[in-house]
Amino acid sequence: MIEIHNIHKSFNGVQVLKGIDGVFETGKTTLLLGASGTGKSVLLQCIVGLVKPDLGSITYDGKVFTNNRLDLKQEIRRKIGMLFQGSALFDSMNVQENVEFPLKMLTPDMTKEERLDRVEFCLKRVGLEAAHKKMPSELSGGMKKRVGIARAIAPNCTYLFCDEPNSGLDPLTSIKIDELIYEITKEYNITTIIVTHDMNSVIEIGDHIMFLHNGLKLWEGTKDNIMDTNVKELNDFIFANSLMRAAKRIEEEGGDIDKL
Structure with missing residues (x-):
């Protein structure tokens, strides 16, 4: 907490x-x-x-x-694990090296084999077990985010x-x-x-x-309960989108939002 x-x-x-x-x-x-x-x-x-x-x-x-x-x-x-907005992967390191990096910095007592086992586990958890040797330039935006998540959780955050x-x-x-x-x-x-x-x-x-x-x-x-507040600024933010406004109107009229 x-x-x-x-x-x-x-x-x-x-x-x-x-x-x-x-x-x-x-x-x-x-x-x-x-x-x-x-x-x-x-x-x-x-x-x-x-x-x-x-x-x-x-x-x-x-x-x-x-x-x-x-x-x-x-x-x-x-x-602490951190997932940055732009993923912030090291361009000169492959996926495995990026995920291993915080382990080298934060867990000096781990052996190389233990670090690689942890990297393997984290990449598998985010669905990238076959991407170890890929460079960041070879990854899609979603894959970069997954690598970022794997790196964030690698030190058991x-x-x-x-x-x-x-x-x-x-x-x-x-x-x-x-x-x-x-x-x-x-x-x-x-x-x-x-x-x-x-x-x-x-x-x-x-x-x-x-x-x-x-x-x-x-x-x-x-x-x-976020859709049912009396805070004007919040409602202005939520219902700036026309689809959200339509959903709110249908809900107030007792309709089925799933039909949108």
């Missing part, structure tokens, strides 16, 4: 986060939802430790992360952070990536936080959702 309290962050006098509180439960996917520029990625970076908040506290399973000793922060960071995991993917591949992240979260009991603006992801895997607007948390709930 990760807990954040009263997180503030400003850049060059512009306040980006304005006192965000939240609890991210183990074994659940929490989606940070909102339009571009609302502070989602900055909040994620604060939680991970890439950006230091101006004010507030962050704890990982009861261990204080903010303003703590470097060695204690590093202990927590070893348990306890916490998984995903920044726009569906960015640049077609709708079918996006659904498959969502399902994979959701399955891994449940299977390994990981605390997963996902930055997104994709309503398909919300409907598919939104165990818990936090909606951010202008640096404030305006709403939180689940995929089951």
Whole structure:
């Protein structure tokens, strides 16, 4: 479980986060939802430790992360897996070497054989057991995301952070990536936080959702009640799409949404 309290962050006098509180439960996917520029990625970076908040506290399973000793922060960071928006694979390394990289950095006591066994396991888990020797330039967008997920979970992460995991993917591949992240979260009991603006992801895997607007948390709930709120900014975001507006209208009229 990760807990954040009263997180503030400003850049060059512009306040980006304005006192965000939240609890991210183990074994659940929490989606940070909102339009571009609302502070989602900055909040994620604060939680991970890439950006230091101006004010507030962050704890990982009861261990204080903010303003703590470097060695204690590093202990927590070893348990973090990160899936970057652009996958961020090393172009000069093949798939196997990319997935093995964090094991070399974070688990120096592992032998080469143990590392390769773990790489094999992770690639098989994401459906890429035959892609070991491929270079990133030979992979599709969806395959790159899968390699990114395999690399993130390779060190047996306890916490998984995903920044726009569906960015640049077609709708079918996006659904498959969502399902994979959701399955891994449940299977390994990981605390997963996902930055997104994709309503398909919300409907598919939104165990818990936090909606951010202008640096404030305006709403939180689940995929089951997000369609029935009185928060204008959230409704404007959700129903900007004509299909979502039609779904809402049919639901209010007691019709069958599946007929859309």
